[in-house]
Amino acid sequence: MPELPEAQTIASDLNSALQGVTIADARILYRPIVQNPEPFLELCRGREILEVKRLGKMIHFRLAGDCHLLVSLRMTGQFLLGQSGRSASSAAAATAATTAYPPHVHAVFNLASAAGPQGEDALFYRDARKFGRLLMVAPGEFAATLAKLNLGPDPFEIDPERFAAALAHTQRAVKTVIMDQSLISGIGNIYAAEALFAAKIAPARPASSINIREASRILEKTRAILTEAIQLRGSTVSNYSAPFGPGSYQERHLVYRQKGAPCPVCRATLAQQAIGGRSTVFCPRCQK
Numbered sequence: 001m002p003e004l005p006e007a008q009t010i011a012s013d014l015n016s017a018l019q020g021v022t023i024a025d026a027r028i029l030y031r032p033i034v035q036n037p038e039p040f041l042e043l044c045r046g047r048e049i050l051e052v053k054r055l056g057k058m059i060h061f062r063l064a065g066d067c068h069l070l071v072s073l074r075m076t077g078q079f080l081l082g083q084s085g086r087s088a089s090s091a092a093a094a095t096a097a098t099t100a101y102p103p104h105v106h107a108v109f110n111l112a113s114a115a116g117p118q119g120e121d122a123l124f125y126r127d128a129r130k131f132g133r134l135l136m137v138a139p140g141e142f143a144a145t146l147a148k149l150n151l152g153p154d155p156f157e158i159d160p161e162r163f164a165a166a167l168a169h170t171q172r173a174v175k176t177v178i179m180d181q182s183l184i185s186g187i188g189n190i191y192a193a194e195a196l197f198a199a200k201i202a203p204a205r206p207a208s209s210i211n212i213r214e215a216s217r218i219l220e221k222t223r224a225i226l227t228e229a230i231q232l233r234g235s236t237v238s239n240y241s242a243p244f245g246p247g248s249y250q251e252r253h254l255v256y257r258q259k260g261a262p263c264p265v266c267r268a269t270l271a272q273q274a275i276g277g278r279s280t281v282f283c284p285r286c287q288k
């Protein structure tokens with residue numbers, strides 16, 4: 001499931017293809033993925049896409065007229081550029097029930113002009129497991145929506161003292177705390193495991209036991225790992241892919257999904273433990 005590097009890659013790909021492009025209209029093929037289908041379609045129509053960026057692990061389309069589309073990709077959400085199926089002579093083809101979309105496409109944004117490298121004129125939202133959500137925010141409501149989402153700063157934005165303070169105030173496992181999107185946004189199961197291994201911190205340790213020096217080491221390693229992962233377009237595990245292709249950071253994972261393998265540092269056998277309901281691999285010797 002996409003974490004910060006994957007969301008950043010998806011947003012960058014979409015931004016390079018779609019910035020300045022107008023959404024002609026949209027179709028929702030599976031209604032539960034949007035909370036507000038009627039205003040959603042109305043608000044999309046004729047809006048220019050000013051920018052596509054990342055917000056925590058979400059994708060944020062900033063549209064003209066202070067409209068915002070926020071997308072939580074959750075487990076299997078993806079964006080693809082494709083063909084709307086409109087022919088030059090017949091705009092009606094765009095709404096024909098027989099239009100063939102790729103499998104698991106639940107929303108279609110028809111673009112007013114070609115946008116992709118192959119002249120694609122549609123953006124598809126595809127989601128095999130249907131856990132993702134699209135939220136259209138009406139003009140004037142963005143600040144209130146952000147407040148409701150309650151997202152903390154991401155690891156690049158957060159002040160090191162604020163990060164240390166967030167850890168100091170709770171007994172929960174440090175891994176659970178760094179994945180808490182209300183405290184620090186963007187980190188999920190993959191990068192939490194990798195960052196704590198790099199920082200040599202046992203993932204189950206109570207966050208309150210982490211001293212200031214250890215907290216700044218966790219933040220520093222997290223930033224370094226996320227930066228490298230962004231350069232490699234994220235980690236392609238399960239089905240993640242961005243519009244312009246998958247990532248390769250999975251080849252650099254040292255502990256994630258490596259249970260039973262020798263620790264790449266000390267050769268001890270990597271162990272696995274459920275922490276906050278998520279399986280976590282770590283080195284029982286290196287990580288204290």
Ligand SMILES: [Zn+2]
Pocket residue numbers: 263264265266267268283284285286287
């Ligand atoms: Zn080790």
